[in-house]
Amino acid sequence: MQILTRLLVLLLIVPATFAFTQTGIIKGRIANALNNEPLPFATVQLVGTTQGAQSDDNGNYEITGLTPNLYQIKASIIGFKEITLSEIQVTNSKPTVLDFAMEENSTEMKTVVVKASPFVKTEESPVSLRNIGISEIARNPGGNRDISKVIQSLPGVTSVASFRNDLIIRGGAPNENRFYLDDVEVPNINHFATQGASGGPVGLINVDFIKEVDFYSGAFPANRGNTLSSVFNFRQRDGRSDKWGFKGTVGASDIGITAEGPLNDKTTFLFSARRSYLQFLFKALKLPFLPTYNGFQMKIKHKIDAKNELTFIGLGAVDQFALDTTANKTETQKYQLDFLPESPQWNYTNGLIWKRFDDKGYWTFVLSRNMLNNKSYKYYKNNSNNEKILDYVSQEIENKARAERTQRFGDYKLVYGVGSEFVKYNNKTYQKFSNQNTYNYQSAFNALKYNAFAQLAKKALDNRLTLSIGIRADGTTYNTHMSNPLNQLSPRLSAAYALTPALSVNFNTGIYYQLPAYTVMGFQQNNVFVNKDALKFIRSSHVVGGFEYNTPFDSKITIEGYYKGYENYPFLLGQPADSIVLANLGGDFGVIGNQKAVSQSKGRSFGLEFLFQQRLYKGFYGIVAYTLGKSEFQDKKQQYVVSSWDSRHIVALTLGKQLGRNWEIGAKLRYQTGLPYTPDAAFSNIKNIWDRAGRALPDYNLLNTARTNAINTLDFRVDKKWFYKKTTWNLYLDIQNALGNAVAREIHILDRPLDALKNPIGEAPTYLDANGVERYRWKTIDTATGNLLPSIGLTVEF
Numbered sequence: 001m002q003i004l005t006r007l008l009v010l011l012l013i014v015p016a017t018f019a020f021t022q023t024g025i026i027k028g029r030i031a032n033a034l035n036n037e038p039l040p041f042a043t044v045q046l047v048g049t050t051q052g053a054q055s056d057d058n059g060n061y062e063i064t065g066l067t068p069n070l071y072q073i074k075a076s077i078i079g080f081k082e083i084t085l086s087e088i089q090v091t092n093s094k095p096t097v098l099d100f101a102m103e104e105n106s107t108e109m110k111t112v113v114v115k116a117s118p119f120v121k122t123e124e125s126p127v128s129l130r131n132i133g134i135s136e137i138a139r140n141p142g143g144n145r146d147i148s149k150v151i152q153s154l155p156g157v158t159s160v161a162s163f164r165n166d167l168i169i170r171g172g173a174p175n176e177n178r179f180y181l182d183d184v185e186v187p188n189i190n191h192f193a194t195q196g197a198s199g200g201p202v203g204l205i206n207v208d209f210i211k212e213v214d215f216y217s218g219a220f221p222a223n224r225g226n227t228l229s230s231v232f233n234f235r236q237r238d239g240r241s242d243k244w245g246f247k248g249t250v251g252a253s254d255i256g257i258t259a260e261g262p263l264n265d266k267t268t269f270l271f272s273a274r275r276s277y278l279q280f281l282f283k284a285l286k287l288p289f290l291p292t293y294n295g296f297q298m299k300i301k302h303k304i305d306a307k308n309e310l311t312f313i314g315l316g317a318v319d320q321f322a323l324d325t326t327a328n329k330t331e332t333q334k335y336q337l338d339f340l341p342e343s344p345q346w347n348y349t350n351g352l353i354w355k356r357f358d359d360k361g362y363w364t365f366v367l368s369r370n371m372l373n374n375k376s377y378k379y380y381k382n383n384s385n386n387e388k389i390l391d392y393v394s395q396e397i398e399n400k401a402r403a404e405r406t407q408r409f410g411d412y413k414l415v416y417g418v419g420s421e422f423v424k425y426n427n428k429t430y431q432k433f434s435n436q437n438t439y440n441y442q443s444a445f446n447a448l449k450y451n452a453f454a455q456l457a458k459k460a461l462d463n464r465l466t467l468s469i470g471i472r473a474d475g476t477t478y479n480t481h482m483s484n485p486l487n488q489l490s491p492r493l494s495a496a497y498a499l500t501p502a503l504s505v506n507f508n509t510g511i512y513y514q515l516p517a518y519t520v521m522g523f524q525q526n527n528v529f530v531n532k533d534a535l536k537f538i539r540s541s542h543v544v545g546g547f548e549y550n551t552p553f554d555s556k557i558t559i560e561g562y563y564k565g566y567e568n569y570p571f572l573l574g575q576p577a578d579s580i581v582l583a584n585l586g587g588d589f590g591v592i593g594n595q596k597a598v599s600q601s602k603g604r605s606f607g608l609e610f611l612f613q614q615r616l617y618k619g620f621y622g623i624v625a626y627t628l629g630k631s632e633f634q635d636k637k638q639q640y641v642v643s644s645w646d647s648r649h650i651v652a653l654t655l656g657k658q659l660g661r662n663w664e665i666g667a668k669l670r671y672q673t674g675l676p677y678t679p680d681a682a683f684s685n686i687k688n689i690w691d692r693a694g695r696a697l698p699d700y701n702l703l704n705t706a707r708t709n710a711i712n713t714l715d716f717r718v719d720k721k722w723f724y725k726k727t728t729w730n731l732y733l734d735i736q737n738a739l740g741n742a743v744a745r746e747i748h749i750l751d752r753p754l755d756a757l758k759n760p761i762g763e764a765p766t767y768l769d770a771n772g773v774e775r776y777r778w779k780t781i782d783t784a785t786g787n788l789l790p791s792i793g794l795t796v797e798f
Helices: 002-018 134-139 147-153 278-284 331-339 687-693
Strands: 024-032 043-046 052-054 060-066 069-076 083-090 100-102 129-133 177-181 184-186 210-216 230-236 245-250 254-264 267-276 289-305 308-323 345-357 361-379 388-409 412-434 437-460 465-476 489-498 503-514 538-550 555-573 596-617 620-634 640-642 649-658 663-672 711-723 728-736 743-750 766-768 774-776 778-785 789-797
Touching: 024 043, 024 069, 024 083, 043 060, 052 060, 069 596, 083 129, 083 134, 083 596, 129 134, 129 147, 134 147, 134 210, 147 210, 147 649, 147 663, 184 345, 184 361, 254 289, 278 289, 331 743, 412 687, 555 620, 687 774
Parallel strands: 024 100, 177 230
Antiparallel strands: 024 060, 043 052, 043 069, 069 083, 129 210, 177 184, 210 230, 245 254, 245 789, 254 267, 267 289, 289 308, 308 345, 345 361, 361 388, 388 412, 412 437, 437 465, 465 489, 489 503, 503 538, 538 555, 555 596, 596 620, 620 640, 620 649, 649 663, 663 711, 711 728, 728 789, 743 778, 766 774
């Protein structure tokens, strides 16, 4: 504790010795969003001040002499929609670059400036769309600069465990989310990814690259397919064009470096690398598992000319999950060592985006490749001299191409395009469930995926009414039914009507399709793809409606109701998860879906959401979110039972305040009804089964009949910034789960003999049951996952 105190004092004192005059710069370019033509004489104003600038003949502007702070910035010009950007950080260490892409007004509004709200609302998605800025991500209490944790402040988002980043949106499964980084699809945004789902414990994306994030929990635009619950559009900033710059970050779990700058007059770059040192902390805490992750991210942008630009993006991870077999003294340590495998994993995504503008619109061409290499292995009793009871290696490779056109015809906006993917999947599995039950097979398949989409939008009645209609069709050569795009025809309709300038009623309905996980598609028995003719695209029908009210104080209130109906969800048969719909799995480490399945299950999720969101106003910001929801899927009797993600009530309160001398404090209080889970099966303590599984197996005859206690967490964050002539320092303290709330559930462990210190000695005794079957003696304990997690970090930018 004395070392930590001295470190804090040192960090508070040393930067003060380098103080310089504080001046900042905001500069950028203002252009027509449709054709990238510069807009001269546009006005850029810092809201609440007299400072501003006007764009020149090339659309460029610059505002100088600014005190480092967060600003709200407004750009306007007659004939175009006004744009307001909130909470823009200005520092002395580098210019803040803000480019404004202005959209033209409708024909009848050409001679006026249409006032903008600080909240994003598009023609295609007037409901269920939240825009999240970099300042909101960085300062979110308990978020630890991780977008998957930050969105837990918003309605409709369920959390599974304090150490997991699984995204449960409106009662859907973790595999129902899609992520795009500058128009390139990224299969997963977490380290230690769960294959067949989208979760993991640590975020992969470096938030220092991010300009803003669009989070769709419904009303998906037609150019975003293969999703049922959410879409995330991450938009990255460009690298510095004036000179090279660097940013170093030291946190509680990792260390990272970011570099950026010009490569020539037309090319800029961003690059970052990050490495964790959790393994040293876990070793000191005598935890039996040692995770290590490495992350890399890159963006290179080349402006060919005023009408053409090329962007390359890269994202990758190298992760290692090893066991520390020396940490085997306590019952908990032995229990974890019994079932946890060693799991090395790596993945990457590379993409090339060409954007070409013309007089009527622009084309976006995207080429990308992503690959996941996932391994998992375990020896009996973690001894390499014993037999392997698990040996798994799998690769998923996707090569993608998409061409997309955006243009306007008078008052109409049209987006259309086509896409294709060439998929390669291979799998080598050896898994021993008992002496009589073993999976041992190799599998590989190739498939072509293809899609086409179009969406048309129009404003009418003096911009009071906005209508949008879209259509999408997807297909794949995997089997005959899926190969016909007409079987996966996906229409959608959105409407928004402004009752007053501040109050609107919004609506969307649509049908969406998603391909089953490759782990399901690639499963084999006796060298036969047993699932091939039994699988279909998963279908979900959405209806969303609600009201939105924008106040004069940079805040809004929304109320939305939603209904999601599912069909053709894969129903799993045999080991390891017998007679359960795939939608109930995905909130844990490992692999899901690697077994026999048939597309037969239905589900439904419905609820009501309330949101009050206050952007930074007079030093305050806050979010009040409440969700009332229900999520159900069919069991093996085709009766509806609550899903693993059925959290009836979710309340999230977030509040922050800017203080003097560049201090900022924030807090987040979150309450969530406990989640359902399936009790342990009575046959699990059969010696032959336990020796291979290492833990109790669920009894799916009692599917989700138990429920954990409620989740009640309180997070705090304190930031202190120093702005100097050439550097910016940010010291932060982030405390997750300050109340120490633990999510408990009853599990079985082996009843080993204990010594005087309650530590196990020797092996658990066995006995013969009435049928002569050898079983372990076992007992139940209440597990508690959720400890107070303090985190201190420092970033230095120069």
